Amino acid sequence: MENLNFLFAAYTAVWVLLFVYILVLSRRNRSLEKDIEELRAMLQRR
Amino acid sequence: MGKTLLGNVLAGVAGSAMLLAVYMVFIYVPTDSAQGIVQRVFYFHVPIAIMTFVAFGVVAVASAMFLWRGTRAWDRLAHSSGEVGMVFCTLVLVTGPIWAKPIWGTWWTWDARLTTTLILWLIYAGYLMMRNVTASGEQGARYAAILGIVGVIDIPIINRSVYWWRTIHPAVLVTREGGSGLSDPRMQATLGVCFAAFFLLFLWLLFVRNENARLQDALEDIRQRVLARG
Numbered sequence: 001m002e003n004l005n006f007l008f009a010a011y012t013a014v015w016v017l018l019f020v021y022i023l024v025l026s027r028r029n030r031s032l033e034k035d036i037e038e039l040r041a042m043l044q045r046r
Numbered sequence: 047m048g049k050t051l052l053g054n055v056l057a058g059v060a061g062s063a064m065l066l067a068v069y070m071v072f073i074y075v076p077t078d079s080a081q082g083i084v085q086r087v088f089y090f091h092v093p094i095a096i097m098t099f100v101a102f103g104v105v106a107v108a109s110a111m112f113l114w115r116g117t118r119a120w121d122r123l124a125h126s127s128g129e130v131g132m133v134f135c136t137l138v139l140v141t142g143p144i145w146a147k148p149i150w151g152t153w154w155t156w157d158a159r160l161t162t163t164l165i166l167w168l169i170y171a172g173y174l175m176m177r178n179v180t181a182s183g184e185q186g187a188r189y190a191a192i193l194g195i196v197g198v199i200d201i202p203i204i205n206r207s208v209y210w211w212r213t214i215h216p217a218v219l220v221t222r223e224g225g226s227g228l229s230d231p232r233m234q235a236t237l238g239v240c241f242a243a244f245f246l247l248f249l250w251l252l253f254v255r256n257e258n259a260r261l262q263d264a265l266e267d268i269r270q271r272v273l274a275r276g
Binding site: 002003004006007009010011013014017018021022025026028029032033035036039040042043 | 084254269
């Protein structure tokens with residue numbers, strides 16, 4: 001099939017970029033939640 | 047707990063819609079007689095472009111509300127939508143050239159539609175960077191809000207560019223003659239499903255990114271309280 005490689009490249013680019021962004025967002029959120037919990041615990045100890 | 051449930055529901059619905067979209071793009075929709083199989087890029091490229099406009103439209107509205115009301119929630123929404131919009135705009139500028147190469151014989155041309163879309167990307171890259179170049183966060187947010195409102199003027203120019211100027215970029219949804227560029231109802235249905243799938247994806251990404259911004263602000267507030275206690 002002619003130009004199948006271009007179709008494959010376009011859809012791969014979409015999924016890779018979206019997947020990377022979703023991964024970055026979820027790691028950022030987990031890290032923030034952890035930091036908030038640690039600081040809350042610190043506040044409660046004082 | 048409510049926010050987690052909403053996030054999970056949005057993720058589930060967006061994921062399901064995207065699976066249906068992929069099925070329709072690769073299995074259901076017929077192959078275009080003129081461009082062949084590579085034309086299927088259209089079913090993602092166009093909805094991603096529309097979601098870019100929606101995202102930056104949200105930036106403009108939320109920025110205006112932030113300048114008017116001054117509440118952080120509006121600025122968080124604007125900033126979040128700006129970032130998600132940049133992801134979508136980048137995808138437009140990636141999928142477009144990949145599609146263009148086999149059809150037009152070139153990756154890029156300084157055609158009105160492509161150039162104004164690149165300008166949009168640059169404007170909102172500036173919007174995101176604005177916050178980091180000012181002395182205070184509040185000042186950066188205000189300058190960014192102004193840019194976020196002004197930048198949206200590029201969107202109707204992008205939309206009308208294929209009608210105002212002689213461009214190589216086609217006008218497919220509404221042709222220059224006024225009719226629809228999609229004759230087959232299966233193509234119309236596939237495009238409709240892809241629009242819905244990307245809209246749901248945009249909503250979910252905006253929700254997650256906005257939650258991220260809210261947590262960032264909460265962390266900063268708690269840090270200040272810890273420092274105040276000494």
